[in-house]
Amino acid sequence: MKKLLLSFLFVAFASLISQRSYAQVIVIANPSVKASTVSKAELSDVFTGNATALKDGSHAVPVLLKSGTTHEEFLKEYIGRSDSAYRAGWRSLVFSGQGAMPKSVESDAAAVDFVSHNAGAIGYISKATPHEGVKVLAVK
């Protein structure tokens, strides 16, 4: 009984931690992007190459993190794919002539720098990363 209770508490704690982790990923955009909120579907379309603009007409250019916890959490929460499946999707577009691989950067700071200097750029970073010069998009 004790073992069962401890296991339950462990799982509950782990879920709580994982939920808190998702809340640590924020979506940032260049100030040229008019929207203040974006839907999960819109975000997924932009980051999978299915759309080049948001519903409000703002041109959208995705920028990715090359790897790391923030990247994995973003994919899991907003794209619903593993990194390998996600990149396979982009490869399909590249190797069939329908798209170009989006810009990838090494770090959150590099993502902020790219987004702040490129019209239409949309990226994602850890909430704890300083992000002057960009706007935060609420995802509904």
Added chain:
Amino acid sequence: MKKLLTAAMMLALGVTSASAQSLEDLNIQVHGYATQGFIYTTQNNIFTTSSSNGSPAWSEAVLNVSSQPIPKLRVAVQGRYFLLGNYGNAITLDWASADYKVNDRFGVRFGKVKTPNGLFNETQDIDPSYIWSLLPQSVYPLPSRNSLLTHTGGVAYGTFDLGHKFGKIEYRGWGGERLLGSTDAFFVNQVEAGLNLPNGLGGMIFGGAIHWKTPLPGLTVGISDIKNNLWSSTATAGNGALSGTETINHNNQPSYFAKYEKNKIMVAYEYYRLPVSGAIQIKGIPTIPIRNDDRDWYAMASYRVSEKFTAGIYDSQITNKAAALGPARFQKDWAISGRYDFNQFLYAKAEQHFVDGTAIGYDTGLNPNGLKPDTRMTIFKIGVNF
């Protein structure tokens, strides 16, 4: 062709030495992949390989160079080296196109472009993008890949968002010319019988496709159709001593398909019909009628077991309603597949096929004692991409 590929490769090499600023301005990207496969079969040799002894004669390498000088315009070229048994063993131009996207609702692409019919025609050659070592051969026959992948002409495409209740409609329309090469798999048995097509066989094609991304997230349902106009080409026999024509009458090739993809699961189905009629008329030889009515389908499912490993299974069937009864009239192929991604650059695949019937993939030259009604095929493949 080789000059064009040499130029493309020099462009790729040249851009690596160009200034970082010029690369950035033109958004030039270079990508590629290479695969090496190994096939072993029981009973019959397949794909013009000596697969009953185990054959490594299955290699490909692709180089893709693209540039996006302005946000709405993308120019790209892709060259390929392909070897499968007696097929290929040459560098060819896969496609080369200029793509102008006005907005998400309308874009156009011109050049030697991929033909967007069915569920996987545009991506059938992109081995890194899917789990299977072989796509269902009933609809995507590997030895005819080079001929069926593209046409020379244009594609118009776009997406209409119908709102949360009705989903999205993706449309594609295309027209142009398609050429089946003289060494295409469609003609392998004809060639082995002494009937050649020195210029291949081709003509005008037109088509359209609708993909409905339904309100149910992950579910896409679609239809496409290709209309081939009359195709006619020079045919020869007797080592060129006799000549005439091979003609294929106009036909429609409809596909109906559906795909559901969510989290770790993918399920898909496609039905395709290929009705072909025509004739080979060579002076001095009785007219040889051509009649095919292939009714093809497959159903597949895959599951991402872990971050690095995905497993899948499919059933692929072809029935030629115009053929005489017997194993050559049909082919049923059960496949069990696995893919392991070592990292984002390197992967390996393994696949086991249980094939009954001999409708596709076999030639007489490498099966001189006749075909056995069933085959078991084991495939291993390794691939790298960047």
